[in-house]
Amino acid sequence: MSARGRIAVILMLILLAVLLGFLFNRTTAVDLGAQNRVMLNLRELEKLDAEWNVNILRSRLGLDTGYEALAAPLPRIRQLQASLHDALSMTRGLAAPQAFEQMNAALREKERLVEQFKLGNAVLREALVYLPPAITDFKTDLNGIEGALVPARTVLALDGALNALLADILRFNLAPDIALALQIENTLGTMLIQAAAFSPAAGEKVGLLLRHARAVLRYRPLERAIDVAIRSTGSTESMDRLGRLFNNQFDEVLLQKQRYRSWLFAYSGVLLLLLIYVARRLVRSYRIIGVVNQRLRGANETLEMRVAERTAELKAQSLQLEKLAHHDGLTGLVNYAYFIRMLDQALVRAARRGTTVVVMFFDLDGFKAVNDTFGHGTGDLVLQAVARRVRDKLRAEDGLARIGGDEFVILLEEVGTREGATRVAQQTLDQICGITEAGGNPVAISASIGISSAHGRSGAVRGGATLLAEADQAMYCAKQAGKAGFCLSERAEWRASASLQTAAPYPASAETGA
Numbered sequence: 276m277s278a279r280g281r282i283a284v285i286l287m288l289i290l291l292a293v294l295l296g297f298l299f300n301r302t303t304a305v306d307l308g309a310q311n312r313v314m315l316n317l318r319e320l321e322k323l324d325a326e327w328n329v330n331i332l333r334s335r336l337g338l339d340t341g342y343e344a345l346a347a348p349l350p351r352i353r354q355l356q357a358s359l360h361d362a363l364s365m366t367r368g369l370a371a372p373q374a375f376e377q378m379n380a381a382l383r384e385k386e387r388l389v390e391q392f393k394l395g396n397a398v399l400r401e402a403l404v405y406l407p408p409a410i411t412d413f414k415t416d417l418n419g420i421e422g423a424l425v426p427a428r429t430v431l432a433l434d435g436a437l438n439a440l441l442a443d444i445l446r447f448n449l450a451p452d453i454a455l456a457l458q459i460e461n462t463l464g465t466m467l468i469q470a471a472a473f474s475p476a477a478g479e480k481v482g483l484l485l486r487h488a489r490a491v492l493r494y495r496p497l498e499r500a501i502d503v504a505i506r507s508t509g510s511t512e513s514m515d516r517l518g519r520l521f522n523n524q525f526d527e528v529l530l531q532k533q534r535y536r537s538w539l540f541a542y543s544g545v546l547l548l549l550l551i552y553v554a555r556r557l558v559r560s561y562r563i564i565g566v567v568n569q570r571l572r573g574a575n576e577t578l579e580m581r582v583a584e585r586t587a588e589l590k591a592q593s594l595q596l597e598k599l600a601h602h603d604g605l606t607g608l609v610n611y612a613y614f615i616r617m618l619d620q621a622l623v624r625a626a627r628r629g630t631t632v633v634v635m636f637f638d639l640d641g642f643k644a645v646n647d648t649f650g651h652g653t654g655d656l657v658l659q660a661v662a663r664r665v666r667d668k669l670r671a672e673d674g675l676a677r678i679g680g681d682e683f684v685i686l687l688e689e690v691g692t693r694e695g696a697t698r699v700a701q702q703t704l705d706q707i708c709g710i711t712e713a714g715g716n717p718v719a720i721s722a723s724i725g726i727s728s729a730h731g732r733s734g735a736v737r738g739g740a741t742l743l744a745e746a747d748q749a750m751y752c753a754k755q756a757g758k759a760g761f762c763l764s765e766r767a768e769w770r771a772s773a774s775l776q777t778a779a780p781y782p783a784s785a786e787t788g789a
């Protein structure tokens with residue numbers, strides 16, 4: 276896989292993991308306990324608000340004149356407000372914070388109104404508590420000493436006004452009404468007029484009654500207005516609204532959680548399928564790799580075998596080529612080039628050892644006639660027979676080469692005497708003359724041999740080619756002397772004791788005994 280492909284796969288894996296993490300987080304991010312706590316706080320707040328309303332009513336009815344119950348829920352209400360404020364972070368959008376602010380404003384307004392209510396209600400309660408017994412007591416006084424000094428008509432009129440005042444105040448307390456208030460004011464005016472006829476003490480009592488009656492007239496409608504204002508603060512409604520908003524948002528979050536859970540489920544399924552797919556691909560790839568490996572191993576072995584075979588073939592061909600380069604194809608003897616190398620090496624050895632090297636150059640006599648008479652095939656057989664027969668009589672370390680058509684050359688090393696060399700020449704002649712048949716044809720051939728030699732360092736100085744040329748020259752000498760014999764070169768050298776015996780041609784007849 277290329278580097279770019281690897282990066283793409285890594286990025287895709289990271290993306291898959293991030294998506295999985297995101298979905299998992301979405302399904303676990305909902306704190307149900309916190310949601311329940313918020314709803315419980317809201318319920319408690321609503322309950323406290325309702326209890327507050329009941330306490331206001333109780334105070335209005337005079338059942339609680341200490342007003343302690345009106346202040347009691349406030350610390351807890353503030354606590355709950357604070358925790359609800361913290362819970363706003365669990366909602367989204369502006370609706371819930373706005374509803375929370377409205378609720379706070381309503382509760383603040385309610386608290387302010389309750390404070391007003393407490394002030395007015397205290398005065399009103401006092402007046403309502405004072406008036407009935409005070410009126411009754413004053414009526415008793417009117418029927419006693421106070422009434423005795425005042426005309427009965429006046430007493431009756433004040434008594435009637437007192438009765439009317441008591442009845443109207445009680446009615447006004449139950450249902451404040453402007454007409455009734457005016458009527459009470461009239462009654463109070465009548466009472467003031469009538470009271471002038473009585474003692475100053477009675478006047479004072481009427482004054483007190485007047486003050487309390489007017490307190491009722493003033494604070495009762497005010498209390499009613501505060502009551503209406505308290506109810507219209509809408510604290511309950513705003514709590515309801517906030518509760519609904521919280522509820523809706525929590526429901527929405529839960530719904531979202533369900534949705535994410537479904538996504539997570541589906542996504543896990545997709546991942547599982549992907550995993551199965553990848554696993555199957557891997558298994559398949561491993562199988563293919565295994566098969567390919569096996570085939571590669573087989574191919575490798577075959578290749579190695581073929582390489583080995585080919586190498587062997589090449590080696591054989593190379594040897595063959597080398598042989599062809601150094602040997603004569605017809606007779607298998609070494610050729611001219613190789614012979615010169617052999618000769619040069621032999622001369623170096625002779626120089627080092629102080630020995631004698633002999634070169635015998637021979638050319639067949641009458642060979643052309645064989646060719647002409649029986650054809651080249653027979654001539655070739657004759658050449659092969661010459662090579663075989665001459666080779667057979669030489670030592671293993673002696674050299675024999677075919678350097679031309681019917682020209683051969685023999686290389687001898689460490690030759691002791693001239694006689695030794697001429698013995699080999701004679702043997703050679705015998706072998707060649709011994710060929711009487713070739714390919715079923717009667718043949719008669721011989722050879723003319725030229726012998727040259729070098730002793731010690733002399734050969735290396737003169738060189739192999741020179742030595743060979745001297746032998747060739749000697750061979751012509753033998754040809755000229757009548758063929759079928761050998762001739763020694765004038766420059767042939769032998770060991771010191773034999774070195775003077777040189778350059779005399781040996782006629783073939785003399786040497787072969789013909």
Ligand SMILES: Nc1nc2c(ncn2[C@@H]2O[C@H](COP(=O)(O)OP(=O)(O)OP(=O)(O)O)[C@@H](O)[C@H]2O)c(=O)[nH]1
Pocket residue numbers: 605638639640641642643644646650651652653654655658679680681
């Ligand atoms: N069959 C055959 N003949 C060859 C080959 N190479 C050369 N010849 C022939 O060998 C003959 C050599 O000629 P000569 O040496 O003049 O023949 P010759 O009869 O031996 O004569 P002298 O050397 O004078 O005795 C020629 O007829 C060549 O064509 C060969 O490889 N095969």
